[in-house]
Amino acid sequence: MAVPSRQVSTLIVLGSGGHTAEMLTLAAHLDKQHYSPRCYVVAATDRMGEAKANAAEACGRGVAEGQACVCKIPRSREVGQSYVSSVWTTLVALCAAFSVVFSQRPELVLVNGPGTCVPICLAALVYRLVLWRRCLLVYVESIARVDTLSLSGKILYRIADCTFVQWPQLQRKYPRTLCVGRLY
Amino acid sequence: MPPAVTRARSEGAAAAPAGGGGGTVLVTVGTTRFDALVRAVDDPAVAEALAASGFTELVIQVGAGEYRPQRLLPPDAPGRAGMAAGGLRVSWFEFLPSLAERMAAADLVISHAGSGSVFEALAASKALIAVPNAALMANHQAELAGALAGMRHCFTTPPERLLATLQRMDLSTLAPYPKGDPAAIVQEIDRLVGI
Numbered sequence: 422m423a424v425p426s427r428q429v430s431t432l433i434v435l436g437s438g439g440h441t442a443e444m445l446t447l448a449a450h451l452d453k454q455h456y457s458p459r460c461y462v463v464a465a466t467d468r469m470g471e472a473k474a475n476a477a478e479a480c481g482r483g484v485a486e487g488q489a490c491v492c493k494i495p496r497s498r499e500v501g502q503s504y505v506s507s508v509w510t511t512l513v514a515l516c517a518a519f520s521v522v523f524s525q526r527p528e529l530v531l532v533n534g535p536g537t538c539v540p541i542c543l544a545a546l547v548y549r550l551v552l553w554r555r556c557l558l559v560y561v562e563s564i565a566r567v568d569t570l571s572l573s574g575k576i577l578y579r580i581a582d583c584t585f586v587q588w589p590q591l592q593r594k595y596p597r598t599l600c601v602g603r604l605y
Numbered sequence: 606m607p608p609a610v611t612r613a614r615s616e617g618a619a620a621a622p623a624g625g626g627g628g629t630v631l632v633t634v635g636t637t638r639f640d641a642l643v644r645a646v647d648d649p650a651v652a653e654a655l656a657a658s659g660f661t662e663l664v665i666q667v668g669a670g671e672y673r674p675q676r677l678l679p680p681d682a683p684g685r686a687g688m689a690a691g692g693l694r695v696s697w698f699e700f701l702p703s704l705a706e707r708m709a710a711a712d713l714v715i716s717h718a719g720s721g722s723v724f725e726a727l728a729a730s731k732a733l734i735a736v737p738n739a740a741l742m743a744n745h746q747a748e749l750a751g752a753l754a755g756m757r758h759c760f761t762t763p764p765e766r767l768l769a770t771l772q773r774m775d776l777s778t779l780a781p782y783p784k785g786d787p788a789a790i791v792q793e794i795d796r797l798v799g800i
Contacts, residue, residue, distance in 0.1 A: 427799070451791055455795075455798075567752040
């Protein structure tokens, strides 16, 4: 009898622009049999992110078959927004992040910044503390970071189960990171 | 009969134009704006330097910025194309749905130092000059461009030194870029997850 293959519910957080491109390059190499279902998390204002996630799932085929979905969460702060009003929008973003994590119940959360990925990471930490579930948090620092970790990299370095960097000189500065090569 | 000797571009990034055959230069600012770069390129001395290096065509993607080429070409040049100093063919546009075709046709890419454009050029084994956009400090473009230039995969320069870079550069000193492999990172994730 065939052993049922192990399925890992996966949250793939698309950070916009160059972050999205790097994350989808990584996601393209995941074995879709194992990493299923997949939920792509995009900012509500990031139209390109949703389109690119659908394209990555072969024109929505994975989406149609229920193995993949796209969840939108509001950004905690848009460029140029005042700090006072961003208190409120951060709370809204956090609530949305909790709702995504607690409904998708991921076993793996893949993030690569920017700061907009932090609410999802916080929600994932709370989720595994409260529900005592296995939930791995994996951060992949951008290929653009050669000598210094980004702000989200510095935050995630402390809380992620694994932080990948793409340049050996950066790994030497942060010994608990892993460097096994570049995405491009 | 053996085929005529052709230039094997993939052997190195030093894709200087074939003698007399001409070569194309692509300038790209990516999906954003980078007026300082377009302004630096829009200089008859740049056209002369490129022509002197054997290039015959200059294609400029100007993006969302406000500055439009006006010194290489009259601002109202029909078809946004024409002849510049040194007999260099010049054309420009704002955006295309995909730059892939233009990138493939280029022999030298002068690009903003965003990771998307930089690695697109390097993956295609193009000679590259990466120009960090100082207006985007948070992007750390100079960090990436500096590291790649240190390994001789490209040249890097601020916009104001572009002309001097073009006059001095020796494309044969560039080293091919070894492409990265996402599978190595995925393998490590497989191991962490227990697949």
